[in-house]
Amino acid sequence: MKRLTERDEAEINSILSREDEILPSSGFATSVMDAVRREATAPPPIPFPWKRALPGLVVGCFALVLVLVAGVRVIAQLDKATGPQASMSSPSVAPLLFHGGGIESAATWTVLALLLALVSVKLSVRLTSGRV
Amino acid sequence: MNASASDDQADVERVLAGDVSAFEGIVRRWQTPLVNLAYRFCHDRCRSEDMAQEAFLRAYRGLAQWRKDAVFSTWLFALATNLYRSELRRIPARTVSLEDIAEPPDTRASDRSLEDRDYDRDTTVRRAVFALPAKYREALTLFYFHDMDVTTAARSLGLPEGTVKARLFRGRDILRNKLPQLLAVPRLKEA
Secondary structure, eight states: OOOOOOHHHHHHHHHHHHHHOOOOTTTHHHHHHHHHHHHHHSOOOOOOOOHHHHHHHHHHHHHHHHHHHHHHHHHHHHHHHHHHHHHHSOOOOOOHHHHHHHHHHHHHHHHHHHHHHHHHHHHHHHHHTTTT | OOOOHHHHHHHHHHTTTTTTTHHHHHHHHHHHHHHHHHHHHHHHHHHHHHHHHHHHHHHHHHHGGSSSSSSSHHHHHHHHHHHHHHHHHHHHOOOHHHHOOOOOOTTTTTSOHHHHHHHHHHHHHHHHHTTTTTTHHHHHHHHHHHHHHHHHHHHHTOOOOHHHHHHHHHHHHHHHHHOHHHSSSSTTTTT
């Protein structure tokens, strides 16, 4: 790799240090102060409604944990039932869920998911309309 | 950049106490450096004023965050530099590639004055800096803006001094490699 000579360094330093100075336009400070005054008189930003959102967040987290725990249990049961060879040869877990848990189990999960979706939609609508 | 630090501190305290008009003192003291710094980033006069105005607004909003462990100007320049870099990442300035600017005008042409040739060479070097990759360009911009003070440039960029030195070295090295004919031609003043 080429090394910079001292003369090159001095040359570049000299050129780049001589950058022309520009002056702000005459109304610049006034324009900035207008913007600052607008900022000062603007109402403070609306804080996030943690109080209203907290129950929904807690329910959501709880439901998520429940779903995860249930999913892990189902997979563990399937592993036990089918053995290592069968689980390696099966391409997808989804069909096994229906075979293992039965049609009632699938229906329960569907209803639970629909209810959860309904609750989250209702909650978000209420939050946005401010009627909590 | 020789404004009184105590004036800055007094104005900041007045603004924090609720006197918004005291911010005008800060704007008037720092408008030229902030607009010039923005101009070195974008090379667009109109845009540099917009960027500087946004920097002042952000400074006003975050005035309480200045912890007074460094002088006000250091905090202000770091804030402005951060904003300008983000702004240029969001909407890049129009640049030309290093390959396209590596052809300086013919410095041997006899009908050109000495000043014209110097001007052409200076312009080419500046355009070459502007065409560098962002990290080298920013280091070089801040270094020369702060009168070749690596410590201040590093503070403005929020980087360790060693990193800035390495970027300066690499940036200059790219310039040297891309513009050999430019720096190799002896200046007529010296001849």
